Amino acid sequence: QSVLTQPPSASGTPGQRVTISCSGSSSNIGSNTVNWYQQLPGTAPKLLIYSNNQRPSGVPDRFSGSKSGTSASLAISGLQSEDEADYYCAAWDDSLNGLFGGGTKLTVL
Amino acid sequence: QVQLQESGPGLVKPSQTLSLTCTVSGGSISSGSYYWSWIRQPAGKGLEWIGRIYTSGSTNYNPSLKSRVTISVDTSKNQFSLKLSSVTAADTAVYYCARYSYGYAGYFDYWGQGTLVTVSS
Numbered sequence: 001q002s003v004l005t006q007p008p009s010a011s012g013t014p015g016q017r018v019t020i021s022c023s024g025s026s027s028n029i030g031s032n033t034v035n036w037y038q039q040l041p042g043t044a045p046k047l048l049i050y051s052n053n054q055r056p057s058g059v060p061d062r063f064s065g066s067k068s069g070t071s072a073s074l075a076i077s078g079l080q081s082e083d084e085a086d087y088y089c090a091a092w093d094d095s096l097n098g099l100f101g102g103g104t105k106l107t108v109l
Numbered sequence: 110q111v112q113l114q115e116s117g118p119g120l121v122k123p124s125q126t127l128s129l130t131c132t133v134s135g136g137s138i139s140s141g142s143y144y145w146s147w148i149r150q151p152a153g154k155g156l157e158w159i160g161r162i163y164t165s166g167s168t169n170y171n172p173s174l175k176s177r178v179t180i181s182v183d184t185s186k187n188q189f190s191l192k193l194s195s196v197t198a199a200d201t202a203v204y205y206c207a208r209y210s211y212g213y214a215g216y217f218d219y220w221g222q223g224t225l226v227t228v229s230s
Contacts, residue, residue, distance in 0.1 A: 002155060035216045037156075044205055044220035045156065051214040088156055090217075096169045098146070098158030 003028060004089055004101035011107040017077040020104045022089030024070050028099055032092045034072040036065055039086040039103075048087070049074060076106075084108045111135040113206050113221035121200075121228050127193040131206030131221060138187045139164045144209040145189045146217065147180060149202040157202075161209060162189055196228045 005023040012018040022034065034052050037045035047056050049065035052072065064075045072091075076083055089101040117129035131145070138145065147159040160170035162180045170178045174193070182189040193200060203223040210218045 033214070037217070044207075044223055045217070046220075047216050047218055050216040054214065056216075056218075090156075092215075095172075097171060098148075098161070098169075100148075100156040100158060103155040 002102040003093070003099050004091065006087075006089060006101035006104045008102065009105045009107065011109055012076075012079045013109045014079055014081065016079045017075060018079055018106065019076075020074045020087050020089075020106070022072045022074070022101050024072075024091060024099075026070055027095075028070075028091045028093040029067065029072055030070040031094055034065065034067050035090045036063075036072075036074045037088045037090060039088065041085070045088060079108055081108045111208065111219045113208065113219055115204060115206050115221045115224040117224065117226070119225055119227060121196055121226060122230050123197055123228055124195055127191070127196050127200060127226055127228070129191045129204055129206075129224065129226070131189050131191075133187045133189075133208075137184075138182065138189065139184045142210065142212045144211065145180075145182065146207045146209050147191045148205045148207055148217075149200075150205070150223070151199075151202040159191065159193075159204075198228050200226070201228045202226060 036049035038048045039045040052067040053065045062078045087104045112134045114132045121127045144161040146161040160180050162168045177194045179192040205223045206221045207217045208219040
């Protein structure tokens with residue numbers, strides 16, 4: 001059971017907007033920034049969003065992140081087939097332990 | 110371009126110690142504002158942070174694994190290592206090494222490809 005809670009699955013059709021939530025507590029998300037990683041099948045995770053809402057260079061602006069209180073969200077607009085992957089939120093807790101959400105499997109219908 | 114590569118036995122017997130090494134190329138492990146981490150992922154499951162080390166030698170470990178984990182660094186070889194003792198089948202997973210870049214913002218920016226370690230007799 002992950003300390004950061006994500007829905008196990010999400011889905012959408014091409015062109016749609018999908019959001020994935022990540023719920024934590026005051027000792028992790030509430031007091032630290034959130035990053036999001038995308039993991040394509042059989043590959044290592046890749047940084048998608050850092051510091052709650054910043055995109056690394058090369059990440060399309062279809063991906064956006066937000067944080068409010070002890071929760072964070074990842075939004076994907078203009079959904080494409082290549083977005084089908086597992087998505088993980090991540091944060092540190094106040095004891096300097098690394099935390100990942102349980103992951104959300106995104107299916108593009 | 111920084112690259113990380115895990116190496117070590119793919120099969121470990123129960124109760125023994127799992128040992129993996131991550132070799133960093135394309136940059137010095139001692140330079141910059143980085144933590145060097147190990148993360149694992151059981152088949153079909155999510156990511157689990159194991160721990161991290163700074164090149165000064167300071168470490169942080171996942172509390173659930175702390176009694177069995179040791180992460181060390183060898184700056185002369187540009188490597189860092191993981192030892193996990195008293196392994197059981199529950200420790201079977203793909204093990205990733207990763208670089209955590211910190212400063213104004215912090216994130217895992219480079220990952221190894223991962224190595225599968227199976228615990229079985």
